[in-house]
Amino acid sequence: MIVEGIVLFQERQHVVFIGDSITDCGRRDSYAPFGNGYMSLIRAFVTARRPDAHLTWTNQGISGNTVRDLAARWERDAIEARPDWLSVMIGINDVWRAFTGQLDEAVPIDEYERTLRALLTRAVQATGCRLILADPYIIEPDRDEPQRAESDRYGKVVAALAAEFDAVHVATQQAFDQALSSTRPSDWADDRIHPNLAGHAVIADAFLQAIDTTD
Template sequence: MIFEADQRIVFIGDSITDCGRRDVRAPYGDGYMNLVRALVTARFPATPLTWVNRGVGGDTVRDLAARWERDAVGERPDWLFVMIGINDVWRAFAGQPDQAVPLDEYEATLRTLLRRAVDATGCRLVLADPYLIEPDRADPQRAESDRYAAVVAGLASELGAPHVTTQRAFDDVLAVSPPTLWADDRVHPDLPGHAVIADAFLRVITG
């Protein structure tokens, strides 16, 4: 396992990470982050860890930048898990093109935020791809999402960060099942969909 005892593990992102952690499902939410926390705790009970969820529904990388000092740097993580980009793409396909984040801005902003967190706290990073639960890679939104995921892969390599291939995890299950088994809108998973994401994270965390 990549964690050591008494480390602080912070997850930050959008609604997929949030999952009600700010209200009825406080403090961890009821999505993949809480599944990861529960399974790591169950598998490694002798390794005490502090878990923090700082997902906020609707966020793009621009929104992340606005709260980065408080919710990332200020949390003083030992490990910072970042999954962002779904809304950056989706807004362009949901009639809100002014709120979509162009690919070059997405890459530059995310690189700046990640370097800031490492420089300020010495944390280790884990980067996860944005995804679309869509098997047709020629689908316009899926094709665009893949471009943003490629940026995350490049940043993970550049920064020496473990990389969680969430899109590949969904592609694996979509080879034998329909998208509706995992989410109604191709974005917000139900519990089995969150389990797919959590499993991808666990493969990175536990080796």
């Protein structure tokens, strides 16, 4: 993991993560308050390397969320948290629901882009926070597989929004693609979505590389 030079965060800043089950990871029950996934790993490594920063960390992930759910709780969980840095990873369920017979809960890509842009605009204008945007992903090496192809479309939206908002962009799909060059999807997740610990470490490593400003 590339963590030696993390200087992006300033002393006593508040770093808030918001998203779905990949961010949640039991943070509301068994693994309160940070969960046992990528967010907890990032916090641990950044704290170990930057103990002088005295950062505050908050996990606002909720399992099952789509961008519609984020919109419903944005004021309470994003704006009122007053983040200095807001990390957003959302979109997996927005895509996945279309492939599990829950079409009314799937979020079309135009609505996804419009809603996410509005939420990010609101956060920046209301709090002055900086943004970290992570791509939705599926742990599937075949880029022509229908869900993978659709997920890639949503990932392009996130990449474009990261450029638009001058955000730190975390290419999580690319990180898994690199891992899959020599492994199988089942090495990282039973369902191609919910990572085991090693899978969460892939995500965390992608974040750490993205926020390492010494590169």
